[in-house]
Amino acid sequence: MADKIKQNSHVLFYYNRSKKWLVRITRGDALHTHIGVLRHSDAIGKEYGSRLTTNKSKYVYLLRPTLYDYTMKLQHGTQIVYPKELGYIVARAGIGGGQKVLEVGTGSGSLTSFVANVVRPRGHVYSFDVDPKFMKIAQKNIDRAGVSKYVTLQNLDIKELDVTDDADSDSGATAPELPVSGADVALIDVGDPWTVLPQVRRMLRGSGCVFAVCPTMNQLEKLSASLVENEFTDIESTELILRNIEARQGKTRHSFQGIGHTTYLCFARKAYFERDADVYGVATTDHVVVDDDGDDDGDDGSDGRGSDGDNPSATAGVTDTVRAKSSAKSSAKTGRTAKKPDPPKSAKAGRTASPKRSPASRRAAPAKRTKAA
């Protein structure tokens, strides 16, 4: 049976790419536009894909809204994550059906809605925001996108969560003081993402992916350093550029209406820099790794890919800073700068510095505790 438009159906009234309206059909209402008037009741009973004619004789197509349409038309309380980034985030972080996703910074709920639609029906998004004003807007947008069943919103400043205890709850599975545990993926969209990394780390499962949205390069730099400090690996920073093409017979060219810079993205995965100690039976913490090739980059000096060699941000500068700190701390504490035995190459990949416990996690202030999801 054909899918007909009814009272309360959502419909995209589509005139052209820049003139389209997302409406909820309400008998008796009318949409007044520069191309004429459209009465909602004229759409009732019509099949999605059919068209109406305005009183100025313009055709308007009745399209079923997609999540893209909801995203582009959602009410903005904050900056949002746009579809050009949404798809990449899902692909790169491997977000799929049934996953548990943690989000810090609900904002207007654009990213929340998109990801909830990907993980449903068995997965769930746990999203946190400090500002109730934005949460109200987000709730509306999430409802409109039809995914509220798969989202839990909570008013909480993630920075305030206490992660100072040294209990071995870093596995992401046993952290009852945190609102989420064992998340597959964490999404961060706050102005200072590095401040919530210790908390996010505790809520993630081992190797879980974290994605942070960073509008400026300065934020990227600071975040990359902090990711290393908090024992994340596979760190990658990206900017996505999207250009539309005007495809017309004999005069196809790129559009002059480009989408400029929206944001940078930073991706990483939770690792355990100290876990190799178990394998070799050697205490690896607080030591600076010095290779046979004379440098301290953890590789053999041949192809530069040994230890995050394809990730300059984690090796050049950033890692050195952490190592310097770790080394200084070590010398002050133990009075030694012992050299760790060089493990086999396969075990070295992805490992950078070995700070014992992230300094950032010690900084976090104690605060309220909530029940784990």
Ligand SMILES: C[S@@+](CC[C@H](N)C(=O)[O-])C[C@H]1O[C@@H](n2cnc3c(N)ncnc32)[C@H](O)[C@@H]1O
């Ligand atoms: C840019 S918006 C997020 C936009 C969202 N990604 C979207 O696509 O609609 C940033 C949000 O982070 C929230 N925020 C900032 N710091 C926070 C913190 N420490 N914990 C929780 N939320 C925070 C702000 O209140 C704001 O709503």
